Amino acid sequence: MKFAWLPALALLSAASAASAQNASTIHNFEKLSLAPAGDKVADVESVDPGNLPKEPHGTVVLRGADGEVIATYDPCKDCKYANTAWSKDALAFTATAAGKATIYIVQNGKLRAATVVSGVANTLRFSPDGSKLAALVTLGAHKLTGATEAGAALTGEIGVSTDEQRIAVMPVAGGTLKPVSPADTYVYEYGWAPDGKGFAATAAKGNGDNNWWIAKLIYVDANSGAARVIAAPKMQMNLPRVSPDGKSVAFIGGLMSDWGPIGGDVYVAPIGGGAPVDVTPGYKGTFNGIHWQGKAILTSALIGDRYAVVSLDPVSHATKVLWSAPVDLGTQTFDGEIAFSADGSTAATITQDYTHGKEIALGKLPKLAAVTHENAALPANVAAQSVHWKNEGFDLQGWLIGPKAPAPGKHPMVVIIHGGPSSSVVPHYLAAGGQHGTGFDFTYDLIQKGYYIFYPNDRGSYGQGEAFTRANIKDFGRGDMRDMLAGVNAVEKIAPVDDKRLGLYGHSYGGWFSMWANTQTRRFKAFVAGAGIANWTSYYGQNGIDQWMIPFFGASVYDDPQPYRDASPIEYIKNAKTPALIYVGERDVECPAPQSLEYWHALHSLGTPVQLYIYAGEGHHFNNPAHLIDLRGRIIGWFDKYLK
Secondary structure (H helix, E strand, C coil): CCCCCCCCCCCCCHHHHHHHHCCCCEEEEEEEEECCCCCEEEEEEEEECCCCCCCCCCEEEEEECCCCEEEEECCCCCCEEEEEEECCCEEEEEEEECCEEEEEEEECCEEEEEEEEEEEEEEEEECCCCCEEEEEEEECCCCCCCCCCCCCCCCCCCCCCCCCCEEEEEECCCCCCEECCCCCEEEEEEEECCCCCEEEEEEEECCHHHHHHHCEEEEEECCCCCEEEEECCCCEEEEEEECCCCCEEEEEEECCCCCCCCCEEEEEEECCCCCCEECCCCCCCEEEEEEEECCEEEEEEEECCEEEEEEECCCCCCEEEEEEECCEEECEHHHECCEECCCCCEEEEEEEECCEEEEEEEEECCCCEECCCCCCCCCCCCEEEEEEEEECCEEEEEEEEECCCCCCCCEEEEEEECCCCCCCCCCCCCCCCCCCCCCCCCHHHHHHCCCEEEEEECCCCCCCCHHHHHHHCCCCCCHHHHHHHHHHHHHHHHCCEEEEEEEEEEECHHHHHHHHHHHHCCCCCEEEEECCCCCHHHHHHHCCCHHHHHHHHCCCCCCCCHHHHHCCHHHHHHHCCCCEEEEEECCCCCCCHHHHHHHHHHHHHHCCCEEEEEECCCCCCCCCHHHHHHHHHHHHHHHHHHHC
16 A cells, blocks of 8 residues: 655744754764673764764774773674674674674774674674674564564565574684574573573564564573573563573563563573562562672662662562662663673663763762763753652652743643553653654754643553553553643643643554543643554554553453453544644554554544654654654644644
């Protein structure tokens, strides 16, 4: 099916023009890893002036513990670098272009191409003795890894052939990269056993995009490839890490709605097999990183509005916060939010907040501070504060962002609902200069026009423990919407917000929330729904990840359809009277375009002001900066039309 390109809505609006005139050049840091000794870091860095036609080309940068550059590597001018990894005396990374991934190794300061994978390669890990390098590879991949990427064309017989991501191993000294895990099994995450003879991994047979939610914890022999099940708990799992004595596997387990974002409790299972034990029961925070430190475990965690390093005794369950700050952290998705040295004494991460751009932070725990200053000259463009309120027995938190010097009088406000729902909004730098890379954020332009932005972390979010994350099971759009509306009330008591000029935006779960809110309340005067869901019943049969729905709805739509109907905007569509802008990627696997089309069709038939835009070739996550530049103009223009 082909979709018409709608005329650009306020693409060259005053806000866009102002952004172009006040461009900020951002120094990007991403894909960070820490050397085992804690004395060096490697990451991928690039310079982005904003509004580029494609993502800026990055280079692999090696820095000392003081943040100073030691070396840079850029062997492929058309490649995208990622997956930095260290052994005691070597660095490895991937360079991907045109459907091929080259694995590079640096030893003794010399760079060499170790192997080329026809397909996708990621998650590089050296063996404990440094003699071997493992990777996750998808040979002959039909799409990029993960359900957020654009789906492969659905032609021919459906369901007979799927990509399988496998653990592959090669000698560091040189040799063939050999897949070792079973050919019919998709491996999601893995870690070496300390003896180098095998791996702990999460894996499932069949479709990789869909089956992460039913993955099992397995052990894979590094030589024979034989696999056995360690445990198969009814939960999502991530970051399997084998203890130094080789007897146990720790992992993050919990209710996770997306493969990628990590959150839950810390569990430990015997590597020989047996039921996992929750070693952080009832903890009022969400864990998202694991590093064994002898018999103890170092973790990263989101606790309320702060990221933290937490030391954990898996036997006594005692915990101790070693460091925390109200910032965002990040390394690589397969390593958690903080990287630790081999002995756990040193930590490194990439940090930012609403008024400070990204920098590399590194230090001996409990100290952790910025060692780079590439973005130190970037201005603080907004005022930000953490907002706390109570509703129905829950302690809620969110972020209120607004002008540094607001003009007199009341101001419009846009509420932004995060995706997931198992996720959380954490601070991120708000830059001038329009679109930077593919990290979509249009809020700077609105704030410069006098808007306030409110990011609520309602029930179902990360940051307050598993019970809080699980609090919206079979209750989508009811309790969490009451939390959001109570948060708006709290904001209006502390900020000059005009209750008659409220807008709401969301993407993914947030996109569904926006569609839903249009049928449940008249408090908002404009909605924007990105990659939303109009009808959970039809969605169940259209999307490529239906397994995620079982933990949240309790059963499949075929076994118990009522919860799906109860949360479907289409069931209440005649209540939707507020103007809505809708957008979606043409090849979205997670929230297929027909869902947005169904919602558009209903509003169009009812006479409610509505526009739908379908972006060619895009998936759930947009990869074309030109599309995001276009989308920014549409969203800003939509809110200006109905809220100004």
